[in-house]
Amino acid sequence: MAARVGVVLFPGSNCEHDVVEAIRALGGEADIVWHGDRSLGQCDAVVVPGGFAHGDYLRPGAIARFSPIMGAVAQHAAAGGPVVGICNGFQVLTEAGLLPGALQKNAGLKFVCTTASLRVDSTHSVLTSAVPHGTVLQVPINHFEGNYTCSPATLAALRAGERIVLRYLDNPNGSMDDIAGICNDGGNVVGLMPHPERATSALLGSTDGVPLLRSLLATPSAVLEV
């Protein structure tokens, strides 16, 4: 059975349909889950998509972390279920404490909207498990606050645990250690600034997001009901 992915919709999310379409095009099942619900229903994986959840008021993700659905997302993550935060979704996961560090305004105050070259630096995550180490992928980025920042101790832990999943070849935003994406200790929670769902068709300029999303769909996970 194809994996079923729950895509969380906050007021202000704007990439949820792109994620749903990309997952369906790859043979998965995908449904939108409203942020005000307390249950994810039955799903194998959760994607927190990009956008501006709750208008990014106060800080990106600062209000979204208190949305009712986030309790179920945290439970899903704690049970080992895959959770992927893309762009604003990455910001939400850091604010929620599901991933360490924070995403600061880009160096030079530049909004970046381009295609980035990413290197897969760890296969120890639900998003990269099926992609060979060192693979370079062309994936769109589109953000103002993607400058990953954390304490030296956290950075050391990320490096030692092979938790820096994706690095930029040409750092576009000042991100520490060229970080484009990281994962938690278990590798089941991943956050990344680039948008793999926007690189799933040659018509969109790249299909390099496909192996990432395929990894997610192939992740063996019992169907959890949270």
Next chain:
Amino acid sequence: MRFEVQVEVRLREGIADPQGQTIERSLPHLGFGGVSGVRVGKSIRFTLDAASEEQARAEVADMCTRFLTNPVIEDSAVSIEAVDAAGVA
């Protein structure tokens, strides 16, 4: 008791401040020399009813930790002033 509260949210020492850097680079072009160390933060003001100043301070500290700041990159300076019901100090 009623308190006027001002929370200044600041980037922690050592955290890069792209807004502050941009302002600092701009000022000399406008003829303002000798400026350094520009840091940009935000100011959050509100009125708080609490039993005592101690309780008000504890509550504001909790707000800062859980919501108003991201402790990974920000800290805060809080000022609290007791006022009467009309908001007069």
